Amino acid sequence: MRVQRAVRAAALTEAPLGAFRSCASRPRFLCLNASRQGLTLGAVGRGRAGQRYFSETRLARAGAAEAVLKQAAADPSKLTQEAIIDNLDSVERGRLAKLRNIGIAAHIDSGKTTATERVLFYTGRINSIHEVRGKDAVGAKMDSMELEREKGITIQSAATFCDWVKKENGKDETYHINLIDTPGHIDFTIEVERALRVLDGAVMILCAVSGVQSQTITVDRQMRRYNIPRISFVNKMDRMGANPFKAVEQINQKLRIPAAALQVPIGSEDSFNGVVDLIRMKAIYNDGPKGEIIRETDEIPENLKALAEEKRAVLIETLADVDDEIAEIFLDERTPTPEQMKAAIRRATIGLKFTPVLMGSALADKSVQPMLDAVCDYLPNPSEVENLALDKRRNEAPVKLVSYNSLPFVGLAFKLEESNYGQLTYIRVYQGTLKKGMNVFNARTDKRVKIPRIVRMHSNEMEDVPEIGAGEICAVFGVDCASGDTFTDGGLPYSMSSMFVPDPVISLSIKPKTTKDGNNFSKAMNRFQREDPTFRVHVDAESQETIISGMGELHLDIYIERMRREYKVEVETGQPQVAYRETITQPVKFDHTLKKQTGGAGDYARVVGFMEPLELGENGYTQSKFREEVTGGSINEKYLFACEKGFVASCEKGPLIGHPVLGALMVINDGATHMTDSSEMAFKNATQQAFRKAFKEAKPQVLEPLMKTTITAPNEFQGNIVGLLNKRNAIINDTEIGPEDFTLQADCSLNAMFGFSSQLRAATQGKGEFGMEFSHYSPAPGQLQKELVAKYEKFQADRNKK
Numbered sequence: 106m107r108v109q110r111a112v113r114a115a116a117l118t119e120a121p122l123g124a125f126r127s128c129a130s131r132p133r134f135l136c137l138n139a140s141r142q143g144l145t146l147g148a149v150g151r152g153r154a155g156q157r158y159f160s161e162t163r164l165a166r167a168g169a170a171e172a173v174l175k176q177a178a179a180d181p182s183k184l185t186q187e188a189i190i191d192n193l194d195s196v197e198r199g200r201l202a203k204l205r206n207i208g209i210a211a212h213i214d215s216g217k218t219t220a221t222e223r224v225l226f227y228t229g230r231i232n233s234i235h236e237v238r239g240k241d242a243v244g245a246k247m248d249s250m251e252l253e254r255e256k257g258i259t260i261q262s263a264a265t266f267c268d269w270v271k272k273e274n275g276k277d278e279t280y281h282i283n284l285i286d287t288p289g290h291i292d293f294t295i296e297v298e299r300a301l302r303v304l305d306g307a308v309m310i311l312c313a314v315s316g317v318q319s320q321t322i323t324v325d326r327q328m329r330r331y332n333i334p335r336i337s338f339v340n341k342m343d344r345m346g347a348n349p350f351k352a353v354e355q356i357n358q359k360l361r362i363p364a365a366a367l368q369v370p371i372g373s374e375d376s377f378n379g380v381v382d383l384i385r386m387k388a389i390y391n392d393g394p395k396g397e398i399i400r401e402t403d404e405i406p407e408n409l410k411a412l413a414e415e416k417r418a419v420l421i422e423t424l425a426d427v428d429d430e431i432a433e434i435f436l437d438e439r440t441p442t443p444e445q446m447k448a449a450i451r452r453a454t455i456g457l458k459f460t461p462v463l464m465g466s467a468l469a470d471k472s473v474q475p476m477l478d479a480v481c482d483y484l485p486n487p488s489e490v491e492n493l494a495l496d497k498r499r500n501e502a503p504v505k506l507v508s509y510n511s512l513p514f515v516g517l518a519f520k521l522e523e524s525n526y527g528q529l530t531y532i533r534v535y536q537g538t539l540k541k542g543m544n545v546f547n548a549r550t551d552k553r554v555k556i557p558r559i560v561r562m563h564s565n566e567m568e569d570v571p572e573i574g575a576g577e578i579c580a581v582f583g584v585d586c587a588s589g590d591t592f593t594d595g596g597l598p599y600s601m602s603s604m605f606v607p608d609p610v611i612s613l614s615i616k617p618k619t620t621k622d623g624n625n626f627s628k629a630m631n632r633f634q635r636e637d638p639t640f641r642v643h644v645d646a647e648s649q650e651t652i653i654s655g656m657g658e659l660h661l662d663i664y665i666e667r668m669r670r671e672y673k674v675e676v677e678t679g680q681p682q683v684a685y686r687e688t689i690t691q692p693v694k695f696d697h698t699l700k701k702q703t704g705g706a707g708d709y710a711r712v713v714g715f716m717e718p719l720e721l722g723e724n725g726y727t728q729s730k731f732r733e734e735v736t737g738g739s740i741n742e743k744y745l746f747a748c749e750k751g752f753v754a755s756c757e758k759g760p761l762i763g764h765p766v767l768g769a770l771m772v773i774n775d776g777a778t779h780m781t782d783s784s785e786m787a788f789k790n791a792t793q794q795a796f797r798k799a800f801k802e803a804k805p806q807v808l809e810p811l812m813k814t815t816i817t818a819p820n821e822f823q824g825n826i827v828g829l830l831n832k833r834n835a836i837i838n839d840t841e842i843g844p845e846d847f848t849l850q851a852d853c854s855l856n857a858m859f860g861f862s863s864q865l866r867a868a869t870q871g872k873g874e875f876g877m878e879f880s881h882y883s884p885a886p887g888q889l890q891k892e893l894v895a896k897y898e899k900f901q902a903d904r905n906k907k
């Protein structure tokens with residue numbers, strides 16, 4: 106009883122099961138409190154240093170912990186921590202084991218949308234198959250936007266869900282799959298980033314002819330960033346020159362992830378008609394008009410037996426390298442059973458040590474179902490992935506979220522979309538249950554919002570649901586928030602880290618052609634900005650022009666086109682501009698006084714300190730930083746805050762060419778304040794003036810974005826393309842010559858790449874393709890720097906004259 110009171114008196118330290126587990130070794134006394142609010146476990150004990158501590162852990166929401174309570178009533182002495190967890194586990198595990206959240210990501214045009222269309226058809230989500238740019242003019246389900254259907258490219262990621270019935274030990278087992286189809290084009294990379302942030306596994310699609318392509322490498326990097334286990338699917342096996350084993354080799358070599366084929370193809374090109382499953386050594390064919398009937402036989406075609414044995418041996422050897430159990434079997438010269446192989450593939454895939462490779466042709470309706478089986482067999486369920494939140498009350502200490510319905514709710518808003526019914530917010534529920542009508546807290550704004558409506562998305566259609574469980578993905582209406590906000594049930598002071606948002610590299614000025622469209626223009630700008638964090642809009646303080654920035658010309662073009670179609674606004678745009686940056690290259694001290702004291706209220710502020718370059722980060726830059734090291738109170742807190750504001754404003758528009766400043770550290774370590782004449786404004790202005798002066802003395806430099814450029818074209822045009830690149834001072838890093846096409850990788854300055862697409866078309870009779878992705882910032886050539894500085898100075902002089 107004393108313990109209970111002590112626990113109640115203690116400040117509540119709510120933690121989910123994971124955190125509770127990690128401190129399980131130390132508590133001395135435990136007590137269970139069951140109330141209408143739910144179930145809590147109190148712990149009183151002594152810490153390592155002997156200090157007394159109290160903590161109370163909320164185990165479950167109201168009504169969700171009957172099993173635990175029953176046990177407590179039957180025999181309280183058996184109520185150990187393990188028993189509590191086990192009780193909850195038994196309720197939750199069965200559901201989670203059959204749940205998969207997956208994304209499909211790949212190089213542009215690999216067949217993601219086509220494959221997803223098959224998945225939806227075979228799982229019964231859609232009744233018929235429509236092709237990307239198909240003759241029936243319907244278009245694939247997941248490319249719901251008119252522009253997507255017209256251009257045949259995916260622009261926005263689309264979410265859907267389906268149930269896949271898989272045969273397991275002669276029984277039908279139903280798996281629930283939430284699926285996100287993502288765009289392939291690099292300009293829409295944020296869509297891939299945010300999908301991967303919330304998914305547990307991915308299918309990486311490769312083209313059987315091209316293998317690993319430039320965008321496959323980007324997708325690989327993104328999957329690594331979020332520790333996403335993946336299976337690989339070599340699509341387009343019906344194409345001339347298809348070679349799945351070349352793709353496997355390239356995954357091993359270029360992506361440096363151990364990979365092995367789980368299948369070998371039966372027939373090739375037009376006569377590709379199935380695969381041999383190397384684990385069970387069975388031939389699998391697709392029958393029926395749309396390949397919907399799977400026929401399995403033990404008879405492997407005679408001409409494939411040797412190849413199947415050889416590739417099975419490669420699979421076992423590769424697994425032995427990444428899995429101890431198979432390594433042991435391999436060293437004993439035994440052969441693993443299919444069950445042992447499957448278990449090892451699952452362990453190694455989830456452990457990010459391996460990717461199993463499947464193959465088929467989505468367009469020819471071949472071998473898509475085994476890929477779905479592999480999703481269930483080898484990709485993790487939500488409880489097998491570690492998801493962390495940061496505990497604000499404990500100095501942002503990481504806590505593990507557990508995808509149990511009965512725990513307090515934690516979810517992440519990962520994507521916003523404007524719909525006919527208002528703002529649609531996509532949420533991944535990491536813990537607990539989200540219910541219609543429930544109040545949730547936004548961890549960023551600390552505001553309470555009610556969830557009026559929950560839907561499951563099926564591309565652009567939706568299905569209302571009363572609640573959504575842990576580990577699932579849904580969308581909600583009427584919730585005002587930003588992309589990346591964390592929601593909790595209010596009890597937990599958690600926030601989740603958001604996704605990586607790359608900086609825009611290109612910008613242009615934009616205005617509506619007629620003033621009457623101003624209203625719709627602003628509406629469109631607001632909406633696009635909210636939906637896409639890589640699309641930015643600002644009004645230039647000097648020119649008063651609206652400037653939009655994004656990831657590439659196509660990215661901005663798509664928004665201009667959407668404005669015309671969806672908002673009926675015709676716009677005028679300026680020339681695309683490169684998003685340059687400014688930086689400094691040497692340290693410099695400053696001691697600056699702002700003084701205007703000529704009768705009446707004056708202005709006074711003195712700031713002293715230094716500026717120095719910061720070490721460059723991964724992409725050739727680090728954000729600029731401000732630090733105050735004032736001792737002795739020569740500048741008070743309030744004014745230091747104003748100094749920081751001045752610094753931030755200075756970094757937004759650098760002194761050299763008016764572009765943002767990167768990699769500069771400003772430290773203020775002394776100064777002076779006047780009793781009556783100092784103000785926040787005076788300190789802000791003084792800091793800006795000191796910044797400007799010091800920046801110019803610190804050998805400033807203009808940085809330009811360098812783009813990783815990949816060009817593919819038929820071999821006969823190689824000379825033309827190298828010529829084009831040489832003219833642009835590009836650095837060619839790698840050239841790979843295939844039987845028909847060659848692929849070239851180069852670093853090019855973005856500035857030199859304007860107009861490249863039309864020149865490439867002319868130089869290759871329209872057969873060349875290229876893709877660009879931001880690589881890093883690098884100092885701009887001296888001549889270009891001079892031109893840019895001179896242009897900016899002239900612009901400022903002209904403006905001052907006006």
Ligand SMILES: Nc1nc2c(ncn2[C@@H]2O[C@H](COP(=O)(O)OP(=O)(O)OP(=O)(O)O)[C@@H](O)[C@H]2O)c(=O)[nH]1
Nearest residue numbers: 213214215216217218219258259289341466467468
């Ligand atoms: N021969 C062949 N063509 C295919 C196959 N799968 C897809 N295609 C074709 O490849 C083109 C691109 O297919 P999509 O499904 O749009 O590819 P995607 O990866 O979704 O494209 P983005 O989202 O724009 O990157 C279309 O013309 C498809 O018909 C296949 O298995 N074999």
